[in-house]
Amino acid sequence: MSTSDWIAPPGVGLDKAGDEDAIPNFPMHCLPGAAGAMAEEIARVTTSQSNVLAGASVLGFLSAAVGAGFEIGTGAERVTKPNLFVMIIAQSGTGKGEAFKLAGKPFEDAEAREIERFEMLIRPGLISELSVAEKRAKRLCTRAAQNSDLHLRNSAMEEYKKAEEERVALQRKLESAPRYKVGDVTKEALAMVMQGQPGEAVASLSSEARGIFSIVKGRYGKEGGDEDFYCSAYSGDSLAVDRVGRPRVVLRKPCLSVLWMVQPDAARRAFGDETLTESGLLPRFLIVDPKVEPKERQGEVSGISKDVMDGWNSLVGDLLIYRRGGEEPMRATASAEAAAILQEYENECIRARRRGGALHDMAPYVARWSENAWKVALVLHAARHGGLAHSFPLAAETARDAVELVKWFSERQLEVLSAGRTEMLRKRLVALLAVLTENAGEVSLRELRRSHAFDESEVRRLYERFGQSFQIVEKRGTGGRPSMVATTKRPLEDV
Structure with a gap:
């Protein structure tokens, strides 16, 4: 059985008929309702007319919108969040920025409104309260230090302690301004932002992510790169980040969604860096290189339908309710049939990556496919039911769509990795022939x-x-x- 036989989804057409370099179309039918309609419209109006760019962008922003406020039990004690890591490889001038902007508009607008509300209505009050708290704490500190009576000094110190706690709490509220997204940031800055958000959820979003890779690789750090931080924030594992001259930031259940668009040369460097694979960072990504080119048009192109745009705005707005409630996430359940479909896919992945399996040499990547299937299933479930998704069981149809999507992405991932995979096999061949020669x-x-x-x-x-x-x-x-x-x-x- 060939690799393509094992992982290929049901037959889909090529993005460009007759083009040997084209890849199979994004499975648009897997995106339900308003999400699928918006992806179709983005593909229609953008420069490359690529449904791959459109579909992957919509999927990434759906994940970002839900945040940490929605989760699902995936067996035993495992709980999965809908945070995806999506990487789209495309040249400048092919419409990737257009797709990113159109898919992300309601998300960006909602964040802007939240920030404006905070700056206008909340920050001024916090600043004034903090100023008073700082002066009060300083006064109580002085009183405690000057009091020679032990009993009175202890009493004053207790008052000072409470005042200091109040000051710290106000400072933390001030630092917790709404932030739905970040761009090129160090892990120290990212940790601070995440600490102040509901459910410690933030999205790393960029239509030009070239600079992010250099930061992840440790451009500004003295102790290696930031790969471990991103891996923990994908899986929801607790972590601590030390900062020079400031208290360490401790994240209990970080939830990071990622949508990065990168140019081919930056992607080649990333995949040529073995540490990004060995650390587990790259295997967590849904990766696609659409091989897009700008396409000619005949005649005028109408804008995105108002009904479609309104539907997309409404869906993203509903899903943001989950993000804002991230401290107390709502939990969905999977129907027995859906759970069985996702379990069987996990077993397929296990068979493929263990010794003797068709993809044993790609085990770090294959190991994440079934986990991503659960995450994608939760995202699609949220897109299907909006703000009431927690009230419905995850259906078998949604599970099948999730598996189809992840199989599509996994084949695209293997295409991107094929050159590196061949080189790795060649190195092993040389080592084997050396043993035979000896x-x-x-x-x-x-x-x-x-x-x-x-x-x-x-x-x-x-x-x-x-x-x-x-x-x-x-x-x-x-x-x-x-x-x-x-x-x-x-x-x-x-x-």
Whole structure:
């Protein structure tokens, strides 16, 4: 069974008929209601007319809108949030910024209104209260320090402690201005923003994410990159971030959604950096390179339908209610059939990534596919039911759509990774041929496994890919069972 046989979703057309470089269309039918309608309209009006750019952008903003206020139990003690990491690879001038802006408009507008309300109605009062609290705390500190009577000093210190607690609480409220999103920020700045938001939920959004990768890789840090922070914020694991001269920030259940659009050269550098894979960061992403090009048009193009835009605005507004209630998230349940569909997909992924599986060499990536399927299912469930999503069980249809979407993204991910995957296999081939050369050109598969860390499935996979370089044959000894051996066919320097 080939890799494409295993992961390919039901047949979908090409984004551009007859174009050998085109990729299968985004499965628009998986986006329900207003979300699907908006994605179709974005694809119609933007420069590249790409439903991949449109569909992936809408999916990313749906995830960002829900935040931490909605979750689902996925078995045993596991709970999953709808926060997705989405990466779209596209050149400038192909409409990626247009798609990003159109999909994100209601999200951006809602944040702007929240910030304006805070700045006009809340911040002035907090500043005045904080000023009074600081002066009061300073006065009580002085009184406690000057009091020579132990009993009276202790009493004054208790008053000072309460005043200081009040000051700190007001300072934290002032620092907790509404922030739905961030751009190019260090993990220290990101942690501070997340600490002040409901459910510690923020979205990292950028239509030009080139600079973010350099920051993630530690451009401004002295102790390595920020990969671990992003991994924890994807999974909801607690973390602490130390800051110079300021108290550390402790996040209990961080919830970060990501939608990054990056140019191909920046993406190549990222995927060529093994640490971004080994850290687990890149495997968490739904990745697609739409290979988009600007397209010519004939005649005038009408704008997005008002009904479609109103429906999209309404849906995002409903989902933002969950974001604002992130401190006490609502929990959805999955129907038995939906849970079975997602469980079977998880089992498929496990079979594919374990030893002997078709994608064992891509295990870090495959390991995240089923988790992303649950996240996508929750996002689609929210898009289907809006602000009442917690009142309905996740349906089998939604689970099937989620699996189809993730299978589509997984195939796109493997396409992006194919060059690196081939290079990794070539390195293993060179290592295998070196072992064979050191052993007179012949080593049993059993000995390769026991002494050289080459599992039989890996050797056979290398043979399928580079059969011109060595061969696997059955060798019979004097008595006993025959054994399978790897033997060289060509000199090492010819590889």
